[in-house]
Amino acid sequence: MSHFEDVIIDIQQLSFSRSDRPIYNNVDIKIPRGKITAIMGPSGTGKTTLLKLIGGQLNPDSGKIYLDGQNIPTLNRRELFVIRERMGMLFQSGALFTDMSVFENVAFPLRVHTKLPEDMIRDIVLMKLEAVGLRGASELMPSELSGGMARRVALARAIALDPDIVMYDEPFTGQDPIAMGVLVNLIRRLNESLGHTSIIVSHDIQETLGIADYIYLVADSSVIAHGTPEELKEVNSPQVRQFMEGLPDGPVPFHFPAVDYHDDLLQRGV
Amino acid sequence: MESLARLGRFGLNNLASLGRSGMILFQAIVARPQPLTMFPLLVQQIYFVGVLSLIIIVVSGLFIGMVLGLQGYTILVDYGSEQAVGQMVALSLVRELAPVVTALLFAGRAGSALTAEIGLMKATEQLSSLEMIGVDPLRRIIAPRFWAGFICLPILAAIFSIVGIYGGALVSIEWLGIYDGSFWANMQNSVDFADDIVNGLIKSVVFGFVVTWIAVFQGYDCIPTSEGISQATTKTVVYASLAVLGLDFILTAVMFGEI
Ligand SMILES: Nc1ncnc2c1ncn2[C@@H]1O[C@H](COP(=O)(O)OP(=O)(O)O)[C@@H](O)[C@H]1O
Ligand SMILES: [Mg+2]
Numbered sequence: 122m123s124h125f126e127d128v129i130i131d132i133q134q135l136s137f138s139r140s141d142r143p144i145y146n147n148v149d150i151k152i153p154r155g156k157i158t159a160i161m162g163p164s165g166t167g168k169t170t171l172l173k174l175i176g177g178q179l180n181p182d183s184g185k186i187y188l189d190g191q192n193i194p195t196l197n198r199r200e201l202f203v204i205r206e207r208m209g210m211l212f213q214s215g216a217l218f219t220d221m222s223v224f225e226n227v228a229f230p231l232r233v234h235t236k237l238p239e240d241m242i243r244d245i246v247l248m249k250l251e252a253v254g255l256r257g258a259s260e261l262m263p264s265e266l267s268g269g270m271a272r273r274v275a276l277a278r279a280i281a282l283d284p285d286i287v288m289y290d291e292p293f294t295g296q297d298p299i300a301m302g303v304l305v306n307l308i309r310r311l312n313e314s315l316g317h318t319s320i321i322v323s324h325d326i327q328e329t330l331g332i333a334d335y336i337y338l339v340a341d342s343s344v345i346a347h348g349t350p351e352e353l354k355e356v357n358s359p360q361v362r363q364f365m366e367g368l369p370d371g372p373v374p375f376h377f378p379a380v381d382y383h384d385d386l387l388q389r390g391v
Numbered sequence: 392m393e394s395l396a397r398l399g400r401f402g403l404n405n406l407a408s409l410g411r412s413g414m415i416l417f418q419a420i421v422a423r424p425q426p427l428t429m430f431p432l433l434v435q436q437i438y439f440v441g442v443l444s445l446i447i448i449v450v451s452g453l454f455i456g457m458v459l460g461l462q463g464y465t466i467l468v469d470y471g472s473e474q475a476v477g478q479m480v481a482l483s484l485v486r487e488l489a490p491v492v493t494a495l496l497f498a499g500r501a502g503s504a505l506t507a508e509i510g511l512m513k514a515t516e517q518l519s520s521l522e523m524i525g526v527d528p529l530r531r532i533i534a535p536r537f538w539a540g541f542i543c544l545p546i547l548a549a550i551f552s553i554v555g556i557y558g559g560a561l562v563s564i565e566w567l568g569i570y571d572g573s574f575w576a577n578m579q580n581s582v583d584f585a586d587d588i589v590n591g592l593i594k595s596v597v598f599g600f601v602v603t604w605i606a607v608f609q610g611y612d613c614i615p616t617s618e619g620i621s622q623a624t625t626k627t628v629v630y631a632s633l634a635v636l637g638l639d640f641i642l643t644a645v646m647f648g649e650i
Contacts, residue, residue, distance in 0.1 A: 176523050178523070202525040205522075209523075213516070214515050216517050218520075229524065233525060
């Protein structure tokens with residue numbers, strides 16, 4: 122499937138396991154440049170792990186992860202430092218530094234990677250905070266924010282350096298409908314106007330189908346389907362249908378294995 | 392057979408975690424130090440780790456010194472040598488009690504806090520997030536905390552000694568009526584700088600190193616969940632206390648045991 126004109130991240134035959142449990146087994150994923158690619162799948166399949174592999178925080182057991190021709194697992198610390206300047210990552214929990222104010226959190230990557238004067242840093246930080254609607258919260262500490270607000274501040278921090286690639290780990294979880302709409306628009310706008318490549322890990326099927334250009338469905342340590350949202354809607358595999366339609370019963374079990382439900386309930390009454 | 396395998400696995404796990412902790416120590420401290428960026432972080436950590444431990448150290452030192460004065464007096468008075476109580480208080484504090492009790496209190500007060508703080512940073516992905524921004528968490532988070540503990544413990548132990556000696560003096564002179572001239576003169580004559588004070592200092596430097604190392608490693612290596620953090624905090628206090636007591640015996644044997 123080399124039908125993308127321009128691939129920015131090319132993952133080849135990636136295998137990764139955690140204490141003998143395979144998380145990925147010979148997986149190939151290509152991320153097109155300047156597009157929004159979604160990684161979807163049941164929780165615990167290793168979506169966050171994939172983002173960490175791309176960021177060079179974890180090393181695969183085998184396989185290659187090329188970013189513009191550079192194989193990330195083979196880079197040394199200094200090369201990783203340079204390449205991470207091109208990546209922004211929005212962590213699932215926000216991961217704001219709890220000992221810094223909102224302003225300092227967003228300013229942090231700028232202070233690390235640039236030697237900009239203080240007033241320029243201030244302007245950039247306020248612009249990024251304005252984009253997520255939280256300029257007024259710049260003096261608050263992370264402990265004073267709600268979960269959804271913290272995630273938006275973290276997004277402002279992730280895009281502070283105008284990275285080429287932004288990775289979003291579950292950006293929609295815990296957002297109220299208004300913030301959700303704002304976020305969806307923001308991600309789309311960043312992608313369109315600045316040409317960011319976006320990788321979104323998400324459970325929220327409707328929102329993700331709405332903005333993704335391309336989708337990978339991962340389950341059972343491999344990619345079970347991939348394609349544009351339209352293509353995926355046509356796939357007939359029961360596993361894919363189950364996930365796309367959010368049904369509890371199907372090839373992917375929702376229930377943990379248990380004795381028969383009725384028997385279990387009746388036994389209580391004896 | 393099964394138990395043999397379990398013993399082997401236990402040994403291997405411990406060896407592996409010793410190796411990991413050594414690597415972390417090396418990368419955080421020995422490799423590529425950055426004094427300029429670290430200095431403000433270090434000052435902040437010295438405040439958290441050292442200054443905030445002052446109260447517990449001063450209060451414990453005072454009480455232990457007072458108890459030593461009382462106990463020493465009741466023993467020595469039988470031999471008519473209660474004038475030597477100053478010497479007894481000072482020697483037991485400087486040689487043993489100040490380094491050991493300070494290290495134990497420090498493990499409980501500051502070590503557990505360090506572990507919990509670093510563990511929570513790991514669980515909330517702050518360490519990952521630093522790494523993604525391109526900042527090495529070992530240098531930014533671990534190194535200043537380690538140095539702060541290493542620097543503060545000997546100073547706290549010295550404060551413990553001084554306060555303890557004043558506590559002993561308070562009880563002996565003001566309460567039990569020992570002549571203050573002989574209290575201080577006896578102490579001055581018997582406490583040797585090289586043998587007693589330096590050896591006590593060496594002990595507290597070693598304890599500072601070990602306790603802080605255990606604390607930051609347990610935090611950095613913990614399982615990033617709430618149970619994981621609570622386990623790691625317990626481990627810090629238990630391992631650090633055992634290490635302090637064991638090392639104290641070894642150091643005492645080497646320093647004072649004439650072997
Ligand atoms: N630090 C870790 N140590 C051990 N196992 C982990 C760790 N982080 C995640 N895992 C395991 O790896 C699997 C994949 O995790 P993750 O990538 O977070 O899943 P997802 O983001 O798809 O929900 C999970 O089963 C999880 O239990
Ligand atoms: Mg996840």
